[in-house]
Amino acid sequence: MDKILSKALVKYGIQLQSIVAIEELAELQKEIAKAVRGQLDKAHLIEELADVKIVTEQIKMYYSVSDSDVDKVVHQKVNRLKDRMENE
Numbered sequence: 001m002d003k004i005l006s007k008a009l010v011k012y013g014i015q016l017q018s019i020v021a022i023e024e025l026a027e028l029q030k031e032i033a034k035a036v037r038g039q040l041d042k043a044h045l046i047e048e049l050a051d052v053k054i055v056t057e058q059i060k061m062y063y064s065v066s067d068s069d070v071d072k073v074v075h076q077k078v079n080r081l082k083d084r085m086e087n088e
């Protein structure tokens with residue numbers, strides 16, 4: 001999968017792929033908003049989550065961000081959330 005995504009990055013360029021990433025994030029926002037309004041379309045939600053995952057991978061590739069770079073920060077943030085909830 002990474003090979004195809006990096007080929008697409010080379011073929012279309014970071015500028016276009018960045019615009020696509022922004023569009024896909026907006027599409028996910030729309031699906032989340034629809035769900036909150038009681039119009040959940042789970043298949044569409046899954047599709048947009050998949051799209052965001054793909055564009056996120058490309059952004060990580062281009063800027064040389066590893067999974068462990070992200071996981072470390074996710075860990076810190078989840079722990080901070082845990083602490084905040086325990087102190088409420």
Ligand SMILES: [Mg+2]
Pocket residue numbers: 024027047048051
């Ligand atoms: Mg989409």
